[in-house]
Amino acid sequence: xxxxxxxxxxxxxxxxxxxxxxxxxxxxxxxxxxxxxxxxxxxxxxxxxxxxxxxxxxxxxxxxxxxxxxxxxxxxxxxxxxxxxxxxxxxxxxxxxxxxxxxxxxxxxxxxxxxxxxxxxxxxxxxxxxxxxxxxxxxxxxxxxxxxxxxxxxxxxxxxxxxxxxxxxxxxxxxxxxxxxxxxxxxxxxxxxxxxxxxxxxxxxxxxxxxxxxxxxxxxxxxxxxxxxxxxxxxxxxxxxxxxxxxxxxx
Numbered sequence: 001x002x003x004x005x006x007x008x009x010x011x012x013x014x015x016x017x018x019x020x021x022x023x024x025x026x027x028x029x030x031x032x033x034x035x036x037x038x039x040x041x042x043x044x045x046x047x048x049x050x051x052x053x054x055x056x057x058x059x060x061x062x063x064x065x066x067x068x069x070x071x072x073x074x075x076x077x078x079x080x081x082x083x084x085x086x087x088x089x090x091x092x093x094x095x096x097x098x099x100x101x102x103x104x105x106x107x108x109x110x111x112x113x114x115x116x117x118x119x120x121x122x123x124x125x126x127x128x129x130x131x132x133x134x135x136x137x138x139x140x141x142x143x144x145x146x147x148x149x150x151x152x153x154x155x156x157x158x159x160x161x162x163x164x165x166x167x168x169x170x171x172x173x174x175x176x177x178x179x180x181x182x183x184x185x186x187x188x189x190x191x192x193x194x195x196x197x198x199x200x201x202x203x204x205x206x207x208x209x210x211x212x213x214x215x216x217x218x219x220x221x222x223x224x225x226x227x228x229x230x231x232x233x234x235x236x237x238x239x240x241x242x243x244x245x246x247x248x249x250x251x
Contacts, residue, residue, distance in 0.1 A: 003068040005039045008051065011065075012037075014170060015055050025054035045071050058169050059226040077223035080114065088217070088225060095215070096120075099232050101248035103210070109165070109227040110174055111135040120233075122247055126203065136174060140181045149200035149207075152187035157197055159183040198236040208243060209236040 012022050019037070023030040027050065035041035043051070048069060052062040063073035078085055096104045096117040103120035107113050112134045116124065124130070127147075129138060138144055139158060145151045159182035166175040196211040210233040220226040235241040 002039050004043060004065065005037050007065055007068050009037050011055050011057065011061065011170065014167070017055070022051070022054055026050045043069050045074075056168075059220065059223050061170055063223075075221060075223055075226070080224065085222075085224070092228075092230065095230055095232075101244045102235065103233040103244075104230065106228060106230045107135070108224075108229075109169065109172065114228065118251065119244060119248065123201070123208070123233075136178045139178055145185075147201055147203055149202050150197070152185055153197050154199050155182040155185035194236075196236070206243065207239065209240045210234065211236050 012019070015022075017025070019033050020030050023033045026033070026047075028047070032041060036043055036047075045066065048062070048065050048071070051057075052065065057065070059075040063075050067073055080089070092106050092115055096106065096115055099119075100117050101119055103123045104117045105113055105120045105124075106115040113124075113129065113131050116131060121130070127138060127143065129135065139155075145155075148154050159179040162175045162179035162182070166172040166179065198209045198211045201208045201210065212231050212233050215230040215232070217225045217228065220228075235244060
């Protein structure tokens with residue numbers, strides 16, 4: 001059975017393209033696209049590449065489309081410690097180190113920590129999260145809500161982000177499961193936090209109000225890099241700025 005037509009059709013619908021819209025985006029005739037979806041025509045690797053670009057597919061999905069069409073996968077998944085990854089590791093380490101005294105982490109598609117800078121280790125250490133651990137279980141544990149002052153708002157935004165990331169990858173059950181739990185957290189209001197909703201972490205006298213930016217590699221040709229994100233936290237108020245700098249000096 002040729003699974004390519006079903007795979008192509010599923011991604012087209014997931015991206016909410018009509019056949020006409022996808023045909024125009026991929027610069028192919030609507031007739032040929034219809035033949036591809038019914039199995040009357042067989043795609044070439046070049047055509048799969050054009051469709052992947054038009055659908056903005058992640059590299060893993062492009063590999064899947066190639067293999068179900070009978071071709072070899074194009075994109076490898078190198079180990080983080082592989083020699084070829086040395087420039088990437090150096091770039092990640094530079095970014096994390098330069099961000100100190102603010103926390104910064106690198107994590108994969110399932111929110112597993114790949115690297116953390118020292119401020120992030122101080123932030124996540126009390127929560128028993130280190131390199132190799134995932135934040136997904138923490139997000140739905142009983143340990144986190146008491147430590148987050150604005151937990152309902154944080155949970156709501158985390159659920160939205162998880163669903164967005166899952167949809168971009170064609171559906172990731174692990175992300176959807178956590179998003180469903182977080183979406184049921186009651187009490188999210190419409191308080192005016194400013195231009196971003198910070199995560200307000202409180203443990204004893206320590207109170208940190210943080211917001212984050214996310215960076216990704218711009219031209220990945222490897223599954224490991226396609227999944228990797230760098231999340232950098234910034235202080236949302238002067239109190240947090242001073243606390244982070246004092247913690248760095250105390251090390």
